[in-house]
Amino acid sequence: MEIIVLGSGTSHGIPVIACSCRVCRSADPRDVRYRASLLVRGSGGERVLIDAGPEFRLQAVRAGIDRLDALLLTHAHADHVHGLDDIRPLTRHRPLPVYANAATIDECRERFAYIFKETQLGGGKPSVDLRTVDPAAADGGAFSVGSLRIVPIHAKHGRLDILGWRIEEGSRALAYLTDVSFIPRSSFPLLEGLDVLVLGALRERAHETHFNFDQALETIACVAPRKAFFSHLCHDSSHEDVIAYIAARAKTDGIEYRAEPAWDGLCVTLP
Numbered sequence: 001m002e003i004i005v006l007g008s009g010t011s012h013g014i015p016v017i018a019c020s021c022r023v024c025r026s027a028d029p030r031d032v033r034y035r036a037s038l039l040v041r042g043s044g045g046e047r048v049l050i051d052a053g054p055e056f057r058l059q060a061v062r063a064g065i066d067r068l069d070a071l072l073l074t075h076a077h078a079d080h081v082h083g084l085d086d087i088r089p090l091t092r093h094r095p096l097p098v099y100a101n102a103a104t105i106d107e108c109r110e111r112f113a114y115i116f117k118e119t120q121l122g123g124g125k126p127s128v129d130l131r132t133v134d135p136a137a138a139d140g141g142a143f144s145v146g147s148l149r150i151v152p153i154h155a156k157h158g159r160l161d162i163l164g165w166r167i168e169e170g171s172r173a174l175a176y177l178t179d180v181s182f183i184p185r186s187s188f189p190l191l192e193g194l195d196v197l198v199l200g201a202l203r204e205r206a207h208e209t210h211f212n213f214d215q216a217l218e219t220i221a222c223v224a225p226r227k228a229f230f231s232h233l234c235h236d237s238s239h240e241d242v243i244a245y246i247a248a249r250a251k252t253d254g255i256e257y258r259a260e261p262a263w264d265g266l267c268v269t270l271p
């Protein structure tokens with residue numbers, strides 16, 4: 001199993017339009033962040049995308065995505081779903097299964113109403129097969145895509161119920177959890193035994209609907225993945241600033257966090 005970070009930025013991306021701050025003007029390519037998204041490649045050739053934001057087309061071209069077997073949505077905020085139309089070329093031969101919680105599915109039906117109306121014939125619309133998953137179901141809402149076992153993780157984004165995703169292949173496991181401000185106790189077992197955790201961590205300062213760096217580090221210390229990456233970063237800190245922040249906290253807290261900021265194009269193999 002292999003993951004590719006397609007985007008690691010917060011809702012406005014970095015650089016932010018019309019911003020001339022030092023991070024938005026940075027010469028470090030890791031400070032250019034598209035909207036948050038992850039591609040998971042199974043060893044059987046499975047291709048699973050998590051979220052399709054406004055830059056999906058650019059991300060797909062850059063990563064050479066030529067096929068998708070499933071799209072997993074975390075929630076229906078614009079920065080996570082507004083690239084849905086651009087999956088069109090990947091759905092020519094069969095509808096793409098799109099998994100999300102009930103609220104996100106409803107929101108997508110409303111936001112992308114044209115997709116579900118029988119108005120046009122031909123290739124003008126993406127072909128999607130919406131599938132509601134319920135983490136409270138008896139089986140935890142788990143399903144398989146080829147050799148990948150996928151389990152939704154219930155979390156809160158302010159007052160909104162959102163999903164993180166745990167993906168397992170054999171003995172390997174990763175979890176992707178972004179735009180989270182609270183993880184219920186019942187979800188913690190799904191964060192155990194992780195090789196990789198990609199976790200939303202907006203900035204150093206507190207935020208009402210996102211983990212800040214310290215909250216993300218607390219979670220990482222608690223679930224102890226082999227490796228953790230911050231994602232959904234904003235322009236308050238440069239890539240190097242985030243590295244330095246984590247190092248300083250590790251020293252103060254006496255904890256080896258094994259965490260670093262993600263960057264667009266980061267590829268991690270889980271052997």
Ligand SMILES: [Zn+2]
Nearest residue numbers: 011077079179
């Ligand atoms: Zn977001």
Ligand SMILES: [Zn+2]
Nearest residue numbers: 019021024235
């Ligand atoms: Zn800026």
Ligand SMILES: [Zn+2]
Nearest residue numbers: 075077157179
């Ligand atoms: Zn959001």
